[in-house]
Amino acid sequence: MASELRPVSFPSRDITIAGHLRLPDGFDERSRYAALVIVTPGSSVKEQVGAVYGGKMADRGFVTLAFDPSYQGESGGEPRDLEDPAARVEDVRCAVDHLMTLPFVDEARVGVLGVCNGGGYAVSAAMTEHRIRAVGTVVAVNMGRAWRQTQGSPAAIAAALEGVGKERTATARGEEPQRSPWIADSMEEARAAGEADPDTLDAVAFYTERRPAETRTNRLLASSNGLLLGFDAFHLVGELLTQPLQVVVGGRLGTTFSHEDGRMLFERAPGGEDLLVVEGAGHYDLYDKDEYVDQAVERLDGFYRKHLR
Secondary structure: OOOEEEEEEEEEOOEEEEEEEEEOOOOOOOOOEEEEEEEOOOOOOOOOHHHHHHHHHHHOOOEEEEEOOOOOOOOOOOOOOOOOHHHHHHHHHHHHHHHHOOOOEEEEEEEEEEEOHHHHHHHHHHOOOOOOOEEEEEOOOOHHHHHHHHHOOHHHHHHHHHHHHHHHHHHHOOOOOOEEEOOOOOHHHHHHOOOOOHHHHHHHHHHHHHOOOOOOOOEEEOOHHHHHHOOOOOOOHHHHOOOOEEEEEEOOOOOOOHHHHHHHHHHHOOOEEEEEEEOOOOOOHHHHOHHHHHHHHHHHHHHHHHHOO
16 A cells, blocks of 8 residues: 655644645545554654654554654754754644644544654643544653653752753853754764664664654754753653553663653553563664564554544
């Protein structure tokens, strides 16, 4: 099957979001379809993980909408390269708004599918966005947890926040904002730096070799650090995430801790319905490797068909 891709745009607050709407094979404007909002990982643009899952779910008969986050990719917003959890969660809500304007989308059959960091944002949005009827995550990461854990200690977190304050002061006084790479810009650079962590190397391979995209800058605005350190994607999950939930994690544990985050999410969510462990898969294997992604898609297809009939 071959899905049709339509470039679209929609507003998120005062920012124009660039998206890719995928329509299933045999699409009929007069029919009404179940639809999925695809929420991408941190630093990822719609042509990468969003295209993988958006395309595969469209091949299963769903209308899918993947998009570049505010301040990133082809979407608008200043300053560029900002990773703002509140904006990213609002982007998800506004993607639902856009689907509600399409006559061929059944407003009672809308779900969300988030991958990695996008899984955390999808969950955070769904807690208060109940037009989302079903929630699926693949290697979901609570980005706030990950950012705090990376610092290593409360003292280091405090020092990082002091640094954010100094950076904002410098920017307010007219200095050029600081940006840093999310990951190495190439495998050669990663190896030259002595990087040995398999997950980090797999991330570099995915973004620079397996699925590069010209609109991805691989840069993070320094002031994002304060926003990320203060974020918790799973806060209030036990009280507010009442929709059915499908969690997919890789069987191979690693330094992203998405396996642990996924299990925690499943255990805390009242609507937790199923937890699929894809044996042998690492975190980034579930971004684009068919032998693993297709297992996730098969389970997600059944889940959404059940709840978005």
